[in-house]
Amino acid sequence: MLYIVIPVFNRLKYTRECLQSLRAQTRTDFRVVVVDDGSTDGTDRMLAQEFPEVAVVTGNGNLFWTAGVNAGIRHALTLGATRIMTMNNDVLVLPDFVERMLFWAEKHPRAVLGALELDVATGQPVYGGERLDWRTNTRHDLLTELDAADHHGLHPVTYLPGRGLLIPLEVIAKIGLFDEKRLPHYLADFDYTSVARLHGFPVYCNYDARLSTYPDESGQEQTRRRRSVKGYFQHLFGIRGGGNLRNFTHFTLKNCPPRYMPYYLLNGYARRLVGYFLH
Structure with a gap:
């Protein structure tokens, strides 16, 4: 069973819309764990009243992204998860998102998979993974380097963000959870997927699975x-x-x-x- 782990802190509107988009999936054999890290905007009541099927882990407001995700993963594993997906609450997944992620996951069971990101306002692709040249610190953006005809299937990348990141249990067994001690918030997702790649696990951006994001709303x-x-x-x-x-x-x-x-x-x-x- 796939478990989707979503850390949240306030921003109730985004959480509601994200969960609604997950409810509309063409493939429904998955469960959701929300880690509510001390929200003060009524997120806890909204989850209980509107999404009773969602498992909730409660934090004290000091988890930040990495520890929040790890808490959710630990809970999902106790519930019998066979695959883990991390997701931010400020995304909207297209109706066939889970179906297209699991399609490739079943063909490549050891692979770590990310998704093509679209701008929620325009529907245009904004992130499709990158390959890093460590020698020159040069990032090669796949969206600009791939022909439009190649915007489908799997493409190898150096690392992936945590928005819609599918992780096989074999990866967790090999390298553990995210590095919450040294990377409490930013770079923990890039680090985790890069470390997985260094341990021999393929890391791909799945251009067949798409989700919408709010590029202007990031903390940076x-x-x-x-x-x-x-x-x-x-x-x-x-x-x-x-x-x-x-x-x-x-x-x-x-x-x-x-x-x-x-x-x-x-x-x-x-x-x-x-x-x-x-x-």
Whole structure:
């Protein structure tokens, strides 16, 4: 049985719409676990009243993304999960999303799978995975490098985000859960999927499975829209900071080939120090 784990903190509207999109799936042999990390906007009441079929794990407000996901995975495993999928609450999955993810998962049972992301406002693809050249810290965006005719099936990538991320139990048995100690929020998903790839598990973006996201609503985008000295330090050092230097260092030490590490670290630090003001 597939269990979908969704960590949430407030933003009730997004959670409701995400769960409604999961209810509309063409394939229904899955269950949902929501990790409500101390929401104060009535999320707990909404879940109980409108989605009684959803299993709820309650946090104290200090889990952040990584520990929240791990708590949900642990609960799903106790319920007998045979596959795990992580998902953010600010996504809407297309009706055949689960069907198309499980189609490829059944053909490639050891593979970690992500999905093609669309802009919820325009329906246009905004993220289809990337391949990273560690030597030059250059990201090759598959959406721009693939011909439109190739926007289907599986494409190998270096890592994947946690939005609609399907993980076989064999991966969890081999590498454990997400690194909540060193990567409490950002980069934990990229790290986990990169580590899985380094352990021999194929990592693919599944262009047949699509979900819609809100690109302008990410924490990184909101911080950059309100540029300030405080925001700059939050960007570099805050737990939710998209340019967090500590997180980047841990990710690099775990995943970058040693011969490329000095340049990759220096280049990455420079990008984070100046990038806040350039985007």
